[in-house]
Amino acid sequence: MEDNLIIKTEKLTKRFPMGKSEFTALKGIDLSLGTGEFAGLIGPSGSGKTTLLNIVGSLDTPSEGKVIVLDRSIGNLTAKEAARLRKEKLGFIFQNYNLLAVHTVYENVEFPLLLLHIAGTERKRMVLDALEWVGLTDKIKQKPPQLSGGECQRVAIARAMVKKPSIVLADEPTANLDAANSHNILQTMVKLNKELKTTFLFATHDEKVISYLKRKIYLLDGKLDKDETVSN
Amino acid sequence: MIRFLLKGLIRDRSRSLLPMIIVAIGVMLTVFVRGYINGIMVDMIEQTARFSTGHVKVMTRAYEENMDQVPNDLAMLEISALTGDLRQSFPDIEWVSRIKFGGLIDVPDENGETRSQGPAMGIGLDLLSDHSEESERLNLDKSLIRGSLPETSGEVLLSEDFSQKLEVDPGEVITLIGSTMNGGMAIYNFTVSGTVRFGNTGMDRGTVIADLHDVQRALDMDDAAGEIIGFFSSGFYDDEIADPVITRFEAQYHDEEDEYAPVMVRLRDQEGLSLYVDMTNFMGTIIILVFMVAMSLVLWNAGLLGGLRRYGEIGIRLAIGEEKGHVYRSMINESIIVGVAGTIIGTACGLGLSWLMQTHGLDISEFTKNATTGIMMPNIVRARITPPDFFIGFIPGVLSTLAGTMLSGIGIYKRKTAQLFKELEA
Known part of the structure; x- marks a missing residue:
């Protein structure tokens, strides 16, 4: 893998059983992403965006082809190795925020660090840093049901970023947000991308998100349709 | 975490x-x-064990075969010796002699004429000996409704419901009319010392509790008893205790030829208790x-x-x-x-x-x-x-x-x- 390549897929095919037949969600995708990219998988529903994101995130495995993420072949990882990759190197942001409702903002952001067995003092510093990035230091004791949608998504970003992962995978992160909150969230992610050199890969069909992307990878019916890099 | x-x-x-x-x-x-x-x-x-079956019971074979008829003519003789042997062979078990009997209770008026009468089931047990625990075992003290427990020979307890039915009070005399061990007619006067309620409908209906020696006298059963009952020291019936006791008893007393030979039965083998x-x-x-x-x-x-x-x-x-x-x-x-x-x-x-x-x-x-x-x-x-x-x-x-x-x-x-x-x- 080239030095700055962080994600590489070769002839990636993914099939799902559908009754007695099969549905092919991804058809021979070849794709490479480098460190620090701010890229998005764009396409209508059913184009294969989320499937590709799940495979890159080691939540699923390819049916055919090769997927290399951070020098690890996703298809060959054991469940434990995949969990370790996600725990140490990947961050996830979801459309529905998916915060742990009974835990406070602080505890939600702290959770990935607990899995990494980071010591208490260091963990506290990292959590507060992450909450400061997203401007939520005044809400640390509140619980998700007490927050607005925008605030919840900022907590989700802080949770994804707190361990400073190499890659953040964001699936329709603005789908449940209004325009103002969407821009706010995206600006936060752009800032983190610049400051921490974290690679962001989105799955989206939201024009607001698309307008922020530096690289736009269009998928259609499971195939790579277009790959555009936006010049500054 | x-x-x-x-x-x-x-x-x-x-x-x-x-x-x-x-x-x-x-x-x-x-x-x-x-x-x-x-x-x-x-x-x-x-x-049931306290009032009737004990944890194990010794009877003659003939009595055991007709036990539901309470056949005192088939009762055991020389029970003092047998009880002594049992106490020596099985010291962990408390052995008591009892006589169950049936008869008619007649309540006479001041002229000796029948005022009231009714059928009764009686139990003769050791009420008057100093060391006897029969009174506690049957919880007679707490069951007492009127009067007192028998303190001297000739006194009996009646079930409260029975006494009301007969309209007899403590202190009054009643007459047991029954059958002696030898088949003769038994007529014996007792004084009612008190009345009890057992908390058991069957027994409350018509029961007489008398001292064993009084019953022996009344029924011509000198040194005889229908049953010798054993109670385990744990206070509860247990097959595992009963079985070896019976095995040892049979080894000592078993006699196929003699219908008056003593036999021992477990609680579970009596009155459908299994x-x-x-x-x-x-x-x-x-x-x-x-x-x-x-x-x-x-x-x-x-x-x-x-x-x-x-x-x-x-x-x-x-x-x-x-x-x-x-x-x-x-x-x-x-x-x-x-x-x-x-x-x-x-x-x-x-x-x-x-x-x-x-x-x-x-x-x-x-x-x-x-x-x-x-x-x-x-x-x-x-x-x-x-x-x-x-x-x-x-x-x-x-x-x-x-x-x-x-x-x-x-x-x-x-x-x-x-x-x-x-x-x-x-």
């Missing part, structure tokens, strides 16, 4: 409080029902097994619903990098915490209820007043707390909760991570 998981467990009441309440209710019912049924069954058996003894022995196990199955189904469903509801949380934890095994183990640990806490609460509540039931009892005399079974049903049924009641609830409470969680948690392993994720997104 443990603190994080505990916080989640405590704050999410549908994960902690609700299942804990379900477990506590189930365990409470298990402990209470076990104590209650145990109380009823043991009470029934022991009451089923009750078996039921008492297995009731706890049966209740626990039935309850475990029922609780497992309930908690499995609760666990399944809880698990399905938690697929979102599980999905996110897996996405963040927690291993499936760790998630599964944390669910199991949670279920153990919930199961143990629920069991402790349920056991405490169950014991509390059992204690109330043991102390105050439940009057079922309305249901038993026409009872005609050989077994003596107490009119007031009580629970009985025994040592197993303190820990028996842990079996269904913890194991069923654990089984339910383990079954529902298998979904974590069976579903692909991405599938859990789709359910999370849904």
Whole structure:
């Protein structure tokens, strides 16, 4: 893998059983992403965006082809190795925020660090840093049901970023947000991308998100349709 | 991490409080029902043992074969010697002689004419010896309604209902008209010292309690008795104690040719008590097994619903990098915490209820007043707390909760991570 390549897929095919037949969600995708990219998988529903994101995130495995993420072949990882990759190197942001409702903002952001067995003092510093990035230091004791949608998504970003992962995978992160909150969230992610050199890969069909992307990878019916890099 | 998981467990009441309440209710019912049924069954058996069967009983073979007719003409002779032998051979068992008899009780007026009369069942037992525990065994002191216990020869107790029926009061004389051991007519006067209520409809209907020696005199049964009854020192019937005693007794006294040779029978072999003894022995196990199955189904469903509801949380934890095994183990640990806490609460509540039931009892005399079974049903049924009641609830409470969680948690392993994720997104 080239030095700055962080994600590489070769002839990636993914099939799902559908009754007695099969549905092919991804058809021979070849794709490479480098460190620090701010890229998005764009396409209508059913184009294969989320499937590709799940495979890159080691939540699923390819049916055919090769997927290399951070020098690890996703298809060959054991469940434990995949969990370790996600725990140490990947961050996830979801459309529905998916915060742990009974835990406070602080505890939600702290959770990935607990899995990494980071010591208490260091963990506290990292959590507060992450909450400061997203401007939520005044809400640390509140619980998700007490927050607005925008605030919840900022907590989700802080949770994804707190361990400073190499890659953040964001699936329709603005789908449940209004325009103002969407821009706010995206600006936060752009800032983190610049400051921490974290690679962001989105799955989206939201024009607001698309307008922020530096690289736009269009998928259609499971195939790579277009790959555009936006010049500054 | 443990603190994080505990916080989640405590704050999410549908994960902690609700299942804990379900477990506590189930365990409470298990402990209470076990104590209650145990109380009823043991009470029934022991009451029958105290009044009638003993834990083991020695009779002549001929008497044993016609025992339901109380055939005193087939009673044992020279019982002092036999009782002495039994006390020497089986010192852990208390041996007492008794005579059951039937007859007519006649109450004369001041002219000696019959004022009232009625059929009676009588028991002759040792009431007047200093060392005798028969009075305590039959709880006569606490059963006394009017008058006093017999203190001198010739005094008897009547059941209260019988005395009211005969319109006889303590201090008055009654006449027993019956049959002697030799087939002659027995007419013997007794003085009523008091009346008792046994709490047993059959006995309250018409019973006379007299001293053994008075009955021996009345029925010409000098040094004779229909039955020698043995009571185990534990106070409770146990096959494992009874069987070797009978084996040893038969080795010493068995004589196929002599119909007057003494034979020994266990409590379970008298008056159809076998089923009750078996039921008492297995009731706890049966209740626990039935309850475990029922609780497992309930908690499995609760666990399944809880698990399905938690697929979102599980999905996110897996996405963040927690291993499936760790998630599964944390669910199991949670279920153990919930199961143990629920069991402790349920056991405490169950014991509390059992204690109330043991102390105050439940009057079922309305249901038993026409009872005609050989077994003596107490009119007031009580629970009985025994040592197993303190820990028996842990079996269904913890194991069923654990089984339910383990079954529902298998979904974590069976579903692909991405599938859990789709359910999370849904």
